[in-house]
Amino acid sequence: MPSATSPILRIAVIGTGPGGLSSAIALSQLPDVHIRVYEKASELKSLGAGISINHNGWKVLELLGIRDDIQGASTNPTVQRNAYTGEIVDPGVAHDPNDRYEARRVRRLVLQEALYARVPPGLIEFNKKLIGLEDLGKNGVRVVFEDGSETIADIVVGADGIRSVVRRHLAPDYPLNYAYQVGWRTLIPAERLRHIPDLPLDTTSWWYGKAKSVWLSPVDEPPKSRDIEFTCRVFNEPPIPGRTVSWGISVSNAEVFSRFEDCDPRLVEVFRQVPEGSWTEFAAYAGPAMENLMGWDKVVLVGDSSHPSAGGFGSGSAFAMEDSWTLARAIEYARTMVTTGSVSEVIGDALRVFNEVRRPYYKAM
Ligand SMILES: Cc1cc2nc3c(=O)[nH]c(=O)nc-3n(C[C@H](O)[C@H](O)[C@H](O)COP(=O)(O)OP(=O)(O)OC[C@H]3O[C@@H](n4cnc5c(N)ncnc54)[C@H](O)[C@@H]3O)c2cc1C
Numbered sequence: 001m002p003s004a005t006s007p008i009l010r011i012a013v014i015g016t017g018p019g020g021l022s023s024a025i026a027l028s029q030l031p032d033v034h035i036r037v038y039e040k041a042s043e044l045k046s047l048g049a050g051i052s053i054n055h056n057g058w059k060v061l062e063l064l065g066i067r068d069d070i071q072g073a074s075t076n077p078t079v080q081r082n083a084y085t086g087e088i089v090d091p092g093v094a095h096d097p098n099d100r101y102e103a104r105r106v107r108r109l110v111l112q113e114a115l116y117a118r119v120p121p122g123l124i125e126f127n128k129k130l131i132g133l134e135d136l137g138k139n140g141v142r143v144v145f146e147d148g149s150e151t152i153a154d155i156v157v158g159a160d161g162i163r164s165v166v167r168r169h170l171a172p173d174y175p176l177n178y179a180y181q182v183g184w185r186t187l188i189p190a191e192r193l194r195h196i197p198d199l200p201l202d203t204t205s206w207w208y209g210k211a212k213s214v215w216l217s218p219v220d221e222p223p224k225s226r227d228i229e230f231t232c233r234v235f236n237e238p239p240i241p242g243r244t245v246s247w248g249i250s251v252s253n254a255e256v257f258s259r260f261e262d263c264d265p266r267l268v269e270v271f272r273q274v275p276e277g278s279w280t281e282f283a284a285y286a287g288p289a290m291e292n293l294m295g296w297d298k299v300v301l302v303g304d305s306s307h308p309s310a311g312g313f314g315s316g317s318a319f320a321m322e323d324s325w326t327l328a329r330a331i332e333y334a335r336t337m338v339t340t341g342s343v344s345e346v347i348g349d350a351l352r353v354f355n356e357v358r359r360p361y362y363k364a365m
Contacts, residue, residue, distance in 0.1 A: 008150065009032060012038060014143075015158075015161060017317075019324060020160075020313075024120075026064065026324045034338030038145065039190060040126075040130070041127075048280065050185075051105070052105055052314045053111070070106055074104050076092060078206070079205055083214055086264040106221045110219075130146075130166065130199050132144060156297060158306075161305060170299055180239075180334055183233040185280055186230050186278045189226060195270050202223060202225075204220035212235065212259060234259050287308040294352070295358050298348070302323035
């Protein structure tokens with residue numbers, strides 16, 4: 001509830017992935033808040049090709065007010081095939097055009113831009129790489145950036161992804177481990193694939209081989225999808241010594257194809273049609289469930305920073321957006337319910353509510 005006497009909460013959100021942008025939207029709808037969003041990149045970036053949005057994802061997008069800004073392509077039916085023979089192993093579940101919350105594949109950039117468009121103007125600062133946080137007790141948190149600037153916030157929301165700097169401050173010993181999986185992703189113009197016989201481009205197909213898989217899917221509502229998403233993964237992949245970057249590395253066609261040469265001729269032809277220079281590599285990292293998604297009574301983790309899970313659930317963006325929505329509700333609740341106590345006590349209560357709701361969820365996964 002808005003209150004004439006409520007102090008303004010200064011909230012610093014770190015990152016403009018799905019977690020940071022949805023936090024900016026949900027938190028800016030609260031009364032008496034001053035929000036800034038800090039992003040290390042120079043502009044809105046969206047690594048990867050497509051992203052699955054499932055039931056929970058649509059629900060939270062609806063709450064954020066952008067369900068109808070995103071279309072995507074239904075992933076029903078997803079036809080499961082043998083990667084070597086093309087044999088259909090499972091024809092999948094029929095598409096239900098009346099289901100608003102049906103699983104769909106969406107261009108990542110479409111999701112990012114839809115979220116970005118709902119962030120009130122002027123909140124985001126680019127070229128702001130967080131390098132340090134300092135607990136100032138009742139006075140908040142000092143937030144320090146690489147360019148030498150700093151700010152003070154009452155709440156810091158760490159939406160800075162799998163290699164979170166915010167998490168490093170709360171849990172310096174948290175182990176982030178290579179998950180022995182690598183994925184490569186690209187978008188191919190549909191026109192380049194239309195000559196391949198018996199390769200439907202208006203439905204999703206998932207091809208399984210030994211320790212590898214390939215995913216082909218439209219990313220916009222068929223028949224409008226100009227591009228087909230092509231994602232492949234290998235499992236049991238040994239680590240590359242010295243590698244510290246995990247997402248978005250450019251790799252050559254030959255390097256990716258060398259793992260899939262033995263596949264069905266239709267897939268081999270799809271590999272041949274990938275424009276050189278368009279593959280990006282994603283090595284998967286994961287860590288154990290965190291004991292606490294908050295620290296110092298004023299710093300909180302949302303999205304991948306709070307649950308590095310190798311992307312295997314295909315719902316990381318939805319989890320990040322659910323976190324953001326829940327955080328906004330927890331702050332709203334604490335400010336309404338806790339009528340005595342200092343700002344820092346109210347914030348501590350809000351973050352504990354958030355922690356109690358979200359931590360068991362991630363622990364169960
Ligand atoms: C191969 C692969 C496939 C996936 N498929 C799906 C899928 O189908 N569906 C799905 O929902 N999810 C999927 N995911 C997971 C999904 O991409 C993530 O869960 C989601 O992007 C997490 O959002 P986030 O905002 O927490 O983090 P991110 O999207 O990683 O965003 C973090 C942001 O913080 C910024 N940042 C980082 N450090 C700093 C710093 N020090 N200072 C300032 N800014 C900083 C980054 O530049 C970035 O903009 C997949 C992931 C992978 C790797």
